[in-house]
Amino acid sequence: MRSIPFFIVAPAAAAASIAGQFVYAEDYLTVQQAQQALFPEATNFIEAPINLSDDQRAEIKKRAGVGQRQAVQKSWRAEKNGALVGWFMVDDVIGKHDFITYAAAISAQGQVNGIEVLSYRETHGGQIRQSQWRQNFTGKTSADEFKLGKDIPNISGATLSCRNVTDGVKRLLAIYQIALKA
Amino acid sequence: MTPEDCLKRMRPLLGCFVEIGLPKTCSSELFNAAFAQIELIHHLLSFHSPDSDLTRLNRAKGQMVPCHPLSLACLRLARAMTRASQGAFNCTLGGSLVRTGVLPKHDFDSDTIAALGTWQDIVISAQGACVRPGVILSLDGIAKGFAVDSAIKTLQRAGVRSGWINAGGDVRAFGALVLPVSIRDHGGVLHPQGGLCEAALATSTSCASERFPGVLLDANGQPIPAQTLAVMAHTAWRADALTKVAAATAAAFRSRIVAALGGRCLALAA
Numbered sequence: 001m002r003s004i005p006f007f008i009v010a011p012a013a014a015a016a017s018i019a020g021q022f023v024y025a026e027d028y029l030t031v032q033q034a035q036q037a038l039f040p041e042a043t044n045f046i047e048a049p050i051n052l053s054d055d056q057r058a059e060i061k062k063r064a065g066v067g068q069r070q071a072v073q074k075s076w077r078a079e080k081n082g083a084l085v086g087w088f089m090v091d092d093v094i095g096k097h098d099f100i101t102y103a104a105a106i107s108a109q110g111q112v113n114g115i116e117v118l119s120y121r122e123t124h125g126g127q128i129r130q131s132q133w134r135q136n137f138t139g140k141t142s143a144d145e146f147k148l149g150k151d152i153p154n155i156s157g158a159t160l161s162c163r164n165v166t167d168g169v170k171r172l173l174a175i176y177q178i179a180l181k182a
Numbered sequence: 183m184t185p186e187d188c189l190k191r192m193r194p195l196l197g198c199f200v201e202i203g204l205p206k207t208c209s210s211e212l213f214n215a216a217f218a219q220i221e222l223i224h225h226l227l228s229f230h231s232p233d234s235d236l237t238r239l240n241r242a243k244g245q246m247v248p249c250h251p252l253s254l255a256c257l258r259l260a261r262a263m264t265r266a267s268q269g270a271f272n273c274t275l276g277g278s279l280v281r282t283g284v285l286p287k288h289d290f291d292s293d294t295i296a297a298l299g300t301w302q303d304i305v306i307s308a309q310g311a312c313v314r315p316g317v318i319l320s321l322d323g324i325a326k327g328f329a330v331d332s333a334i335k336t337l338q339r340a341g342v343r344s345g346w347i348n349a350g351g352d353v354r355a356f357g358a359l360v361l362p363v364s365i366r367d368h369g370g371v372l373h374p375q376g377g378l379c380e381a382a383l384a385t386s387t388s389c390a391s392e393r394f395p396g397v398l399l400d401a402n403g404q405p406i407p408a409q410t411l412a413v414m415a416h417t418a419w420r421a422d423a424l425t426k427v428a429a430a431t432a433a434a435f436r437s438r439i440v441a442a443l444g445g446r447c448l449a450l451a452a
Contacts, residue, residue: 004446005414007376008360026201028192037191037210102194117192117199162194 027119031103035076035088038105038114042078042085050075050179063174066167073175084108087180089172090118093164098122102165104172110181112169183344183359193217196224196326198350202333203361204342212340216333216347223329226253227321229276229285236321237288240276244315246307256328256419257304257311260321263423265301266443270430271423274299276318285320326352327384327422334418346378347418354382354418365450367410373450378414383448384421385412386429412448413440420444 029037035045050073052060060068076088086107093100099121105113188203191213202216226249228234235253249257260273277295279285299317313319321328330347334356337345344357355361360377367373368387375383387410411428415421424445431439437447 002416004441004444005379005381005416006446007363007414008379026190026192028190037213040210115193117194120192120199162197162199165194165199 025119025121029103029116029118031090031118034090034103034116034118035078037116038103039078039085039088042080044079044082045088046077046079048075048077049073050175052175052179056178059178060171060174063177064167064171066171068171068175073172073179075180078105086113087176089175091168091172093168095164098164100165102168104169106172106176106180110173110176112173115165115169117165183357185346185359185361188345188359189213191217195220196329196349198326200350201348202345203347203359204337204345208342208345212337212342215340216337219333219336220329220347220349223252223256223325223332226250227256227325227328229320229322232288236319239311239313240290240318241288242312244312246305246310246312248310252332254306254309254311256321256325257306257319259328259419260319260324260423261301261304261306263324263420263427263443267423267427267439269298269300270427270439271323272298272426273319273321273324274301274303274313274317276320277316279320279322280318285322290318323426324419324423326350327354327382327418327420330354330382330418349418352382352384352418352422353378354421355379365410365412365448367450368408375448381414381416382418382421383412383414384418384425385410386425387411410450412450413445414448415445 035042052068052071052073057068057071074090077084078086078088086105088103088105090101090103093102101118102115103118104115107113183205185203187205189206189208190201190203192199192201194200195217200217200220202213204212225231226235229236231237235247235249239247239249263271264273275298276285278297280287280290280295281297294316295318296316299314303314303317304319305312326349330349330352331354333347334354338356344359346353346355346359346361351366353361353363355378357380360379362374362376363378363383364372364374365383365385387408409429411425413421413424413428415424424440424443427443428436428440428447440447
């Protein structure tokens with residue numbers, strides 16, 4: 001039997017500069033990269049923000065079960081040679097512990113074709129936690145084994161629910177029904 | 183190779199956030215193929231979905247149900263670990279989880295639901311499987327790790343030499359990449375560990391909350407007091423399943439029993 005693995009260097013600390021408001025912050029894709037990832041066939045993206053009236057926002061809440069904070073929803077028409085292939089929307093969800101910007105691709109028929117997280121910010125729980133967090137980084141120098149830049153190491157821990165994003169997508173689908181469906 | 187040499191993508195899947203990191207030379211299609219594999223396993227093994235392979239098995243009242251090869255592969259591992267761990271990991275605890283309201287009831291007959299079963303209640307053939315009537319399977323303790331392994335296999339078949347996948351804390355690094363990791367305990371405190379290389383790490387906490395909706399039960403289906411258990415192994419499915427073995431085993435025997443099953447228990451500083 002192969003021997004059971006262990007960590008290569010332990011413990012590895014991360015850069016001290018990030019011990020600020022967020023315990024974990026990661027950028028994945030830019031808006032443009034997400035557009036290409038979600039609509040590889042599209043040739044053109046036309047910015048088309050959706051202005052929502054108070055009535056429409058009330059209707060969104062009724063249909064999706066979650067409220068629409070913003071009066072203007074960021075949205076793009078994805079086109080291939082002038083024909084509509086779908087809608088690309090960028091949205092934020094704010095949880096008790098996290099702030100997530102994500103993009104959703106909604107087909108011209110109103111189906112969710114894909115979701116990509118653009119950026120993920122996890123916030124601190126409290127002051128005590130923060131001081132313990134800071135301690136984890138003391139002694140880190142630029143000569144250390146891992147060059148982490150602004151990143152925090154990957155976290156293994158209790159599963160953080162993605163319900164806030166799936167609820168957000170329900171809201172975007174309600175927006176499609178109310179404001180975009182032809 | 184470090185994570186800085188990689189591109190990263192994240193999608194909401196398996197009820198959590200799944201992050202994939204691959205060398206910068208990798209195309210968008212490779213990421214999509216790995217995510218698609220995880221999404222497929224999500225659909226096959228979801229307890230919540232009324233038409234997943236798992237739910238069809240649980241509703242079959244003892245009849246043989248044709249299943250996708252991936253469902254059968256995961257079921258084989260789950261049954262083998264249930265057997266090898268003498269029920270410390272138990273994939274037949276679904277009844278307990280339904281009774282406590284953690285998992286949906288579907289149309290199960292509440293009078294005949296067994297709180298738990300044994301590995302012998304599961305029969306697996308080449309094309310399908312069946313479960314003794316009343317026994318409810320739940321693959322929560324293994325499916326996320328299995329999905330990580332399966333997506334890594336997809337990537338390796340496509341020629342990707344290194345990278346990592348982190349499915350809500352079930353993380354595995356493959357190839358020459360060294361992935362620095364931290365473990366978050368049930369109090370929210372992070373414990374930096376070191377570099378993960380050709381290895382998997384899984385962490386389970388035994389206290390359910392709004393933020394972390396998981397729940398751990400012992401071999402008798404009873405909830406386990408708040409603690410954080412982290413296990414390393416070669417594969418993610420094994421690390422994932424062994425966190426449940428660790429949780430259900432008395433601290434004095436934990437390291438030895440987990441090691442006998444191919445994992446390493448990690449001690450977290452208080």
